[in-house]
Amino acid sequence: MTISMHSASAPVFVRMFTNLLAWLDKAEAHAAARKFDSANYLGLRLAPDMLPFTRQIQIASDAAKACMARLAGVDAPSWEDKEASFADLRARVQKTIDYVKGFTPAQIDGSEARTISVPRRAGDPLQFEGEVYLKHYALPNFYFHLTTAYALLRHAGVEVGKADYLGR
Amino acid sequence: MTISMHSASAPVFVRMFTNLLAWLDKAEAHAAARKFDSANYLGLRLAPDMLPFTRQIQIASDAAKACMARLAGVDAPSWEDKEASFADLRARVQKTIDYVKGFTPAQIDGSEARTISVPRRAGDPLQFEGEVYLKHYALPNFYFHLTTAYALLRHAGVEVGKADYLGR
Numbered sequence: 001m002t003i004s005m006h007s008a009s010a011p012v013f014v015r016m017f018t019n020l021l022a023w024l025d026k027a028e029a030h031a032a033a034r035k036f037d038s039a040n041y042l043g044l045r046l047a048p049d050m051l052p053f054t055r056q057i058q059i060a061s062d063a064a065k066a067c068m069a070r071l072a073g074v075d076a077p078s079w080e081d082k083e084a085s086f087a088d089l090r091a092r093v094q095k096t097i098d099y100v101k102g103f104t105p106a107q108i109d110g111s112e113a114r115t116i117s118v119p120r121r122a123g124d125p126l127q128f129e130g131e132v133y134l135k136h137y138a139l140p141n142f143y144f145h146l147t148t149a150y151a152l153l154r155h156a157g158v159e160v161g162k163a164d165y166l167g168r
Numbered sequence: 169m170t171i172s173m174h175s176a177s178a179p180v181f182v183r184m185f186t187n188l189l190a191w192l193d194k195a196e197a198h199a200a201a202r203k204f205d206s207a208n209y210l211g212l213r214l215a216p217d218m219l220p221f222t223r224q225i226q227i228a229s230d231a232a233k234a235c236m237a238r239l240a241g242v243d244a245p246s247w248e249d250k251e252a253s254f255a256d257l258r259a260r261v262q263k264t265i266d267y268v269k270g271f272t273p274a275q276i277d278g279s280e281a282r283t284i285s286v287p288r289r290a291g292d293p294l295q296f297e298g299e300v301y302l303k304h305y306a307l308p309n310f311y312f313h314l315t316t317a318y319a320l321l322r323h324a325g326v327e328v329g330k331a332d333y334l335g336r
Contacts, residue, residue, distance in 0.1 A: 003170060003303075046319055135175075136179075136335075143308070144315055151319045165308065166312075
C-alpha cells in the first residue's frame with residue numbers, strides 16, 4: 001500500500017479550505033465584537049508590497065483548482081477575481097471545495113509520472129513530473145497563500161490558533 | 169506507480185529547509201545593508217501573543233524530526249532550543265536536514281497504515297494512521313511554522329519572494 005496522487009492532493013485541499021471557512025467565522029465574530037466592518041480585512045497586507053488578504057485566498061483557490069485540473073489533464077475553468085465581501089470569499093472557497101471534490105480518484109491516480117506544464121508570464125513553461133509538481137510546487141504554493149491568509153487574521157487580532165489551522 | 173511515504177515526506181522537508189537557508193542569507197544581507205544586527209530578527213513576532221522567529225524555526229525543525237522518527241517507529245533525539253544567533257539557526261536547520269536524510273526509504277515506506285501516536289500536553293495522545301498523520305498533521309504543521317518564519321522576514325522588509333519560498 002502506498003499513497004495515491006488523488007489521496008495526496010484532494011483531501012488536503014478540502015480539509016484546509018474547510019478550516020479556512022472556520023477562520024472566516026472567527027474573523028467575523030471578532031469584527032462584530034469590535035464593531036468594525038469585516039470588509040476591513042480584505043485589503044490587509046503584511047507588507048505594502050505583498051498581496052492583500054483577498055488575493056491570498058483567490059490565489060490559494062486558483063492553486064488548488066489548477067493542481068487538480070493539471071493532474072487530471074483537463075482545462076481548469078477561469079474564475080473572475082471579483083470577491084468584495086466575506087460572503088463572496090466564503091462562496092469562492094466553497095466553489096473551490098466543490099470543484100476539488102468533483103474529481104474522482106480514477107481521474108487523478110496515475111498522474112505521478114505525467115508531464116505537467118505550468119505556464120509562466122515570461123519564458124518557457126515550467127515542466128515537472130506529476131509527483132514533483134504536487135510535492136514541490138502545487139502544495140507548497142497552496143500552503144504559502146493559505147498560511148499568509150491565516151497570518152493576516154492572526155496579526156489582526158483574530159483568535160485563531162494552531163488547532164484552527166490544522167482543523168483538529 | 170504511486171507515491172511512497174518516504175518520497176512524500178523526506179524530500180519535502182529537505183527542500184523547504186534548504187530554501188529556508190537561502191532566506192536566512194537574504195535576511196543577513198538585508199541586515200548588513202541596513203546596518204543592523206541580524207540577531208534583531210530572532211525575537212520578531214507577527215502578534216504579541218505569537219511565538220517569535222527563532223521558535224518558528226525550532227518548531228519547524230522539531231516537526232520534521234518527529235515526523236520522520238514517528239513514521240520510522242524510532243525515538244527522536246531531543247534537541248535543546250538554545251539558538252541565539254543566525255549561525256545557531258543555520259546549524260539547527262542543517263542538523264535537521266542531515267537527520268531527515270539519515271532515514272532510508274525502507275525505514276519509512278510501509279508506514280501508511282501504521283498507528284502514529286502524538287503525545288499532547290493534556291489528555292490522551294492523538295492517534296492517526298500514518299498517511300493521515302503525514303498529510304493532515306505533520307506536513308501542515310511544518311508548513312505553518314515555516315511559512316510564518318518566511319512571513320516574519322517578508323514583513324521585516326527582507327527581499328524574499330515566491331521563487332525563494334518554492335526554491336525554483
